[in-house]
Amino acid sequence: MRSFMRLVQNEWLKLAKKRSFYIAYGIMAAVVIGAAILIKQFGGGELPATTDFVDLILAVDGLGGVFVMIATIFTAGIVSIEHQLGSVKMLLIRSHSRSTILASKYAAMLIYIVVMLIFTGVLASATGMVLFNGDSLPWSEVLQTAGYQLLYTVIYATLMFMFSVLTRSTGATIGVGLFLMMFEGIITMLLSRYDFAKYILFLNMNLSVYDSGSAPIEGMSMGFSSIVIAVYMLLFLAVSFVTFNKRDVA
Amino acid sequence: MKVENKTDQNVVLKLEKVTKQIGKQTIVNQLSFSIKKGEIVGLLGPNGAGKTTTIRMIVGLIGMTEGDVIIQGSSIKNQFTKAIRHVGAIVENPEFYPYMSGLDNLKQYQRMTDGITDERLNRVVELVGLKDAMNKRVKAYSLGMRQRLGIAQALLHEPSILILDEPTNGLDPAGIREMRDYLKQIAREEGIAILVSSHLLSEMELTCSRVVVIQQGKFVTERVIGEMNASAKTSNERTRIMLRVNDAAAAAGHIRELKGISIESINRPDNELILMMQDKDIPDLITLLSANSLAVYRIADAKQSLEDEFLKWTGGGNIA
Numbered sequence: 253m254r255s256f257m258r259l260v261q262n263e264w265l266k267l268a269k270k271r272s273f274y275i276a277y278g279i280m281a282a283v284v285i286g287a288a289i290l291i292k293q294f295g296g297g298e299l300p301a302t303t304d305f306v307d308l309i310l311a312v313d314g315l316g317g318v319f320v321m322i323a324t325i326f327t328a329g330i331v332s333i334e335h336q337l338g339s340v341k342m343l344l345i346r347s348h349s350r351s352t353i354l355a356s357k358y359a360a361m362l363i364y365i366v367v368m369l370i371f372t373g374v375l376a377s378a379t380g381m382v383l384f385n386g387d388s389l390p391w392s393e394v395l396q397t398a399g400y401q402l403l404y405t406v407i408y409a410t411l412m413f414m415f416s417v418l419t420r421s422t423g424a425t426i427g428v429g430l431f432l433m434m435f436e437g438i439i440t441m442l443l444s445r446y447d448f449a450k451y452i453l454f455l456n457m458n459l460s461v462y463d464s465g466s467a468p469i470e471g472m473s474m475g476f477s478s479i480v481i482a483v484y485m486l487l488f489l490a491v492s493f494v495t496f497n498k499r500d501v502a
Numbered sequence: 503m504k505v506e507n508k509t510d511q512n513v514v515l516k517l518e519k520v521t522k523q524i525g526k527q528t529i530v531n532q533l534s535f536s537i538k539k540g541e542i543v544g545l546l547g548p549n550g551a552g553k554t555t556t557i558r559m560i561v562g563l564i565g566m567t568e569g570d571v572i573i574q575g576s577s578i579k580n581q582f583t584k585a586i587r588h589v590g591a592i593v594e595n596p597e598f599y600p601y602m603s604g605l606d607n608l609k610q611y612q613r614m615t616d617g618i619t620d621e622r623l624n625r626v627v628e629l630v631g632l633k634d635a636m637n638k639r640v641k642a643y644s645l646g647m648r649q650r651l652g653i654a655q656a657l658l659h660e661p662s663i664l665i666l667d668e669p670t671n672g673l674d675p676a677g678i679r680e681m682r683d684y685l686k687q688i689a690r691e692e693g694i695a696i697l698v699s700s701h702l703l704s705e706m707e708l709t710c711s712r713v714v715v716i717q718q719g720k721f722v723t724e725r726v727i728g729e730m731n732a733s734a735k736t737s738n739e740r741t742r743i744m745l746r747v748n749d750a751a752a753a754a755g756h757i758r759e760l761k762g763i764s765i766e767s768i769n770r771p772d773n774e775l776i777l778m779m780q781d782k783d784i785p786d787l788i789t790l791l792s793a794n795s796l797a798v799y800r801i802a803d804a805k806q807s808l809e810d811e812f813l814k815w816t817g818g819g820n821i822a
Contacts, residue, residue, distance in 0.1 A: 255616060258613040258614070258615070260615065261613060262610050262614065262820070264615050265602075265606070265610070266599060266602075269599070269601060269602050269606065270601055271601070308544075331672065333643075337598075337599065338594070338595065339597045339598060339599060341563060341593045341594070341597065342596070342597065342598075342611070342655060344563060345560070345561045345562065345563065345586055345589060345591050345593075346611070346614040346615060347584075347586055347587040347614075347615060347659075348583060348614065349582065349583060387507050432527045462667030498565075500558075500563070500564035500565060501558070501563040501564060502558075502564070
């Protein structure tokens with residue numbers, strides 16, 4: 253376990269020693285503070301309460317889309333960059349199985365997302381407290397929103413992790429990821445009249461829809477979506493690990 | 503001249519009928535050889551002979567279609583983590599994380615193996631002479647410095663075999679010489695076996711104690727360096743001698759009278775002869791020539807270089 257933690261530490265350092273590491277935080281800070289100022293300036297008389305603001309920033313159907321994009325773009329290269337640099341040859345000739353190496357990368361990616369979410373949440377709360385006041389939503393619901401956002405981001409990140417393993421190209425991974433993020437709405441909308449649509453991952457990823465008691469398609473529920481998500485996640489990870497293990501590294 | 507079968511426990515690395523097929527193409531075909539402790543072995547072959555593929559199979563970067571590689575008794579196929587522990591390697595160019603310093607890069611590899619102390623890390627850095635460059639980003643390193651850093655990462659976990667793929671690629675003459683001196687020093691001081699692949703023949707001749715020659719993925723021959731020239735001095739074997747005189751044609755006429763000497767070639771413009779003879783006949787030869795008032799300007803070993811041999815083994819062509 254200690255040796256696995258050291259591998260995760262390695263992966264974290266590979267992300268953190270890059271200059272672009274702080275750019276991701278800079279962008280999130282700009283989005284949070286920028287949104288707060290815009291609302292304050294142009295929001296008219298009705299200003300949101302602090303918790304409303306934090307919820308807006310974190311919600312999947314609020315400004316959370318920006319968070320997903322930033323978090324996945326900056327982790328998209330976690331596998332492919334090793335191939336691009338050629339450092340994968342040095343990484344794979346150590347006394348660790350390829351699965352362990354890949355697992356350490358996945359773990360580092362999850363840590364990155366969690367740290368980023370905490371940063372965004374804390375910054376949004378601080379900004380909200382300075383510029384707005386009052387709690388209309390209970391904080392527990394804000395936390396729940398953050399939880400849905402975390403799940404949503406992790407699913408996307410896992411999907412892109414698989415692409416990163418398969419394509420060995422950071423550019424292609426980011427391209428595919430952005431394409432899906434932009435068009436997932438349209439795709440699901442076009443397909444939602446068919447019955448099989450409820451098995452499409454994108455329709456199940458946002459669990460927050462069930463809070464209001466409605467369902468994207470009749471017959472879907474929180475439990476149903478959780479199972480669909482689990483199946484897809486397992487599939488993505490299985491493809492990633494099997495590919496990475498079998499691959500001839502040229 | 504053939505190297506005897508090595509069955510003793512000094513064998514560090516052993517290839518057993520290693521084969522790699524990609525599609526219908528056979529890149530490496532039933533290749534077997536082994537390396538003992540303290541040996542520097544050259545893997546020699548023309549471009550496309552399968553050297554790099556062989557090395558990638560040895561370190562488990564690519565799978566093999568048939569056969570197995572045994573490192574310190576463990577199979578790279580079935581006991582990967584146990585076998586690879588004994589290997590330090592640079593496959594093609596040493597590639598690092600350019601945005602990190604040399605030290606941060608080495609620390610990455612330090613964390614990947616249990617029990618590498620900071621003292622060990624410092625010792626290795628000193629051995630490769632990179633102490634002053636450790637805090638620079640690798641981006642700013644020259645190729646020679648990256649090669650040295652590559653050797654440092656390969657030696658960090660005290661391997662019993664060091665595997666280097668084209669280690670002198672892109673190095674200048676001083677760098678090549680330095681690399682050769684390192685390798686010999688490492689083999690001597692750390693007592694580890696070294697496998698080097700290259701197509702630089704003269705380089706291999708100076709560095710290695712033995713070469714394994716492959717062509718089109720197949721084993722061609724295996725030679726102990728120095729043997730083909732040195733063995734003649736001790737035995738009664740005939741050796742190649744270069745003789746320069748003032749009149750090659752006349753000299754050749756007289757030499758034919760002597761028994762036990764054969765003329766391999768006569769170079770008239772330079773008045774040089776290449777002879778096959780025993781060392782003990784040289785005094786007779788000189789006496790004969792001076793008795794016939796032929797002037798002898800030079801008598802020297804006509805060494806057959808590894809290059810000549812190599813061309814013979816691989817049938818010329820395809821040499822980079």
